[in-house]
Amino acid sequence: MQEVDICIVGAGPGGATTALHLAQKGIPSVLVDKAVFPRDKICGDALSGKVVNELKRISPELPDLLRQEQSQLPSWGIHFISPGGHQLSVPFKLNYNIAAHTPAGHIIKRIDFDNFLINEVKKRPEITLLEGIDINSIQEQEGRHVLTDKSGKVNLSTKLLISANGAHSSFARHTAGIQQEPAHYCAGLRAYYKGVAGLDKDNFIELHFLKDFLPGYFWIFPLPNGCANVGVGMLSNEVSRRKINLKKEMLRMIETHPALKERFASAELIGDIKGYGLPLGSKKRVISGKGYMLVGDAASLIDPFTGEGISNAMISGRWAAEQAAQCLAQNNFSASFMQGYDKAVYNRLWKELKLSRRMQKLLHYPWLFDQVAAKASKNATLAETISCMFNDLDLRERLRQPSFYLKLLFN
Template identity: 60%
Template sequence: MLHHDICILGAGPGGATAALHLANAGHRCLLLDRASFPRDKICGDALSGKVLSELRRIDETLPARLAAAPMQVPSWGIDFFAPNGRRLGIPFKPKFDKATDHAAGHVAKRLDFDNFLVEEVRQRPEIDFRENVDVARTERTPTGWQLLDKAGQEVATCRILLVANGAQSEFARKVAGHALEPDHHCAGLRTYYDKVTGLSPDNFIELHFIKDFLPGYLWVFPLPNGQANVGVGMLSKTVAAKKINLRQRLDEILTTHPTLAPRFANAERLGPVRGFGLPLGSKRRSLSGANYMLLGDAGSLIDPFSGEGISHAMVSGRHAAIWAAQAVAKADFSLEFLKNYDKAVYNRLGQELRLSRVMQRLLNFPSLFNIVANRAVNNPTLAETLSAMFMDLDLRERLRQPGFYFKLLFGGK
């Protein structure tokens, strides 16, 4: 049977990042995934500047290699469409020059991006990577965890388990006690289209806040070969309370909305509309316990405003690698010691998650949202803040400055 000090469940961005950082530091680990790669993952497919920062921390050459890959398009900003129809275009880099600047973001199907990371994993002898391994159950042992398949056969044992197996993680629910809370959970749909017209020549990602669909939003993200990722997201609490049929509403919006309908008139849907659930980081939850840590979606770390989860998974993967290595070195896998992981993750992401929660609540007040959008046009601080939520600008430092909030509300440079 396989025994490792460190075992990682799930080879998505969080798990792969943790494994690669451990390998960089010379630590061996076992990485298990129930799928074989490449495999699809339902997602918006946007890769923010924070993703590029995390890639650079793994290997300085990774962002350039991603940028050179045909599976992605470089994205230069975000178009917010307010409920009053006003477009607020926010470039990731002010006055960008596509000829000389590195793109600050990208859009790539998760099928391709996750495989891009897994290909890095495959190159590393320190990582024992096993696909098509379905860990159906975990059992506590005196020294850590025993991992079992559906037949009850032992797959592996380990001293510390990094749980990165996604939003539906049974471990997160049953062991860590992460209940599905409709006020901190988003229901989403995603599909792919060909021949959508009016996409930004600079591949700006589009977020549409439509008056009679609030507090949800619709996105259109450009992809290679003229395709687009199109989807909707809304708080599960609202979906249940208003008995909203998201599939029906998506179709209605794309066929009747005055701005969107003409753009989708001759578009072709590629494949089915697929649903998914997003556990949001709008509530601070425990990310660790004795002999385990939760990463990414399994730790409910998704941005409550933008729905972005890839960069947060990668941030948590990096910190999980650091603290797993320290736990092994000190032979201390206690709940108390691993709380250092929680502190590290929330120190990096906590204030951004709080700000996003405030932005998310704005969606309940369309008129207020319109005011924010109107004001952002002439308010560089507000425009930059919206941009910074998607990038790796150090938003945390700004949030600590008292004058920042005055500028945010009342303008000024």
């Protein structure tokens, strides 16, 4: 039995970020993952400006190192395409005061981005990385958490457990009580295509809100070498209520929808279409307890409107490291003391998540989305105003006010 102070289960962006921030503080940790890196992770593969900011917080040179990766594409923004086919473009570069020539976002396959972070982990002597270790038992014993792998050869006893092992974390479900609620959970599919026509020259990612698919959406994210990440997402309760076969619906849209069929006419599917679940941050949850914290998807922190999860996982990882440092300094691992982590995470994310939830609900009114996008597509000033709203939380608050739409529609 190996005794440690901090054990992090799951070495994706949330877990790796936690370990790296701890290392910056000179605090050792053990980081465990059932996979051996590089490994694939089903995802949309888009990194927003928030991810770049979090990389910079880990180490100022990381954004530049990412830009040098040949596996990434710089991305300058998002195209939102309304049910009526109107396009609203939101540049990423408005998000953060960065140089005009520096992209705020990137698109990179998760197999490459996660490995990029793991390579940083491997440089840090404070981090013990254990790959290919499938933890299948976590028990609380005498105020500590004891972790055992399937083979029974790995036994770790830790003062503080940080669960960062994703949407299907058994610890989050069985110990922390995080339930999979269909109204706050999204079903998604991801595929890779080569030869999709009409990709944006500045690598804007595309979110298509197709009329037959609301309140879900269809995405196209360009990748290097003429490839694209293509997928769909829809709330699980809507999938069940409407008895939708997501894979069949996705292929049907690609083959028949006027906005898509010509673009995919010569495209080639690479590999299989894979499914995954997205636990949405559309409600507050208790994400810590006696001797543990939940990070990233295990804490259900995915943006309800855009489906972005990587940045929020990294943000929660940063705050988990802060809380862990305080726990060690005060030798206090009680559930009440751990609540400082919940408060820090939701102080940073809840306003944004709540507004995204309200914007998600707007998808139940496709005519309104169409009217806003149609006006914005013909009015540069309005388009810039709405772009700023997506990037500024205080301005975005107006998007939930009926008066904003009344003025917009009748002026």
